[in-house]
Amino acid sequence: MKPRYQAILASALISLLALGPAQAQEHNNGQSVPGQADAQKDISITDISLHQPATQGQGQTELYFSLTNNSHTTHLLTGVVSPACSTLVGYHTDQENTPGTRHLFQHLALPEVTTLVFASAGYHMLCVGPVAQVLTQPNVPVTFQFLGGSSKTVSAPVTSAAR
Template identity: 40%
Template sequence: MKRVQAILASLVTVFMTGSALTLPEAYAQTDDNNLPGQKNANRDISIEGWIRRAPRYPTLAAAYFTIVNKGHEPHLISGVTSPDCSDIEAFHSEQEVTSHTANLFSHFTIPGDMTMVFPEGGYHLICRNFPDTIKTGDTVPLTFKYLGGSSTTVSFKLRD
């Protein structure tokens, strides 16, 4: 019985060692800009939105928007930036903010054939260090970056 156990243990060790050596090569992802179905996310996705200053925090602005994915493939937002914001984070008006919720729009999936709304009172974006030189009626560019390398820049009008 011990001989059979030793043979089985040797076979399992050889199998596991061989698997461990081949797995990294089989699953290595070297180029996030060349992913099947992701290259043209900017063609599939349209975004409309607006922005306003936070009432009690003049250096913050909140952006509310709707995203439509007209394509059949899901697309992943990998970040949101703006030259008018030092940092952009996700925020929910009625929930505790954590590092996970603040980074929501750095790994957010928009399913295919889907419309998603980010309204007042729900999840939205917070723009930090919002300049006081931007006045009501001016527009603020927000760039939504997608996994696969494409992006969409949208002008958000500043409202009261």
């Protein structure tokens, strides 16, 4: 190896050693994200309902709702859960449903001063693993979780879809 290349290699190695080890920064879930601590106060959840198929075994239970962000801060929805379903996943009536669609409600931006509608003819949620005992109730709780750790629970009427 030529002395010139040896000098370059040696200086590169010395530079790397001087940098020291890289460190990962840990994010504590107990600390709020700036502007996100009370997202539930800014978000209104309306027109919510859990629709069961008219005939058992003919379709899936679906969740429809509208989300309104009343603030001048964009918020992030990080999850939706209900004891009526083992899992709630995103779904689109008229498009191919990809993993991105299924996980849509785990990272959904709620723009400032905007209403997003999730109805039967578009994006909404499917109830995977419906819990029959809970679905016999006229209303079921649905919890919306937001970045920063806040959440909001609303009561969703359980209806049978008319076909």
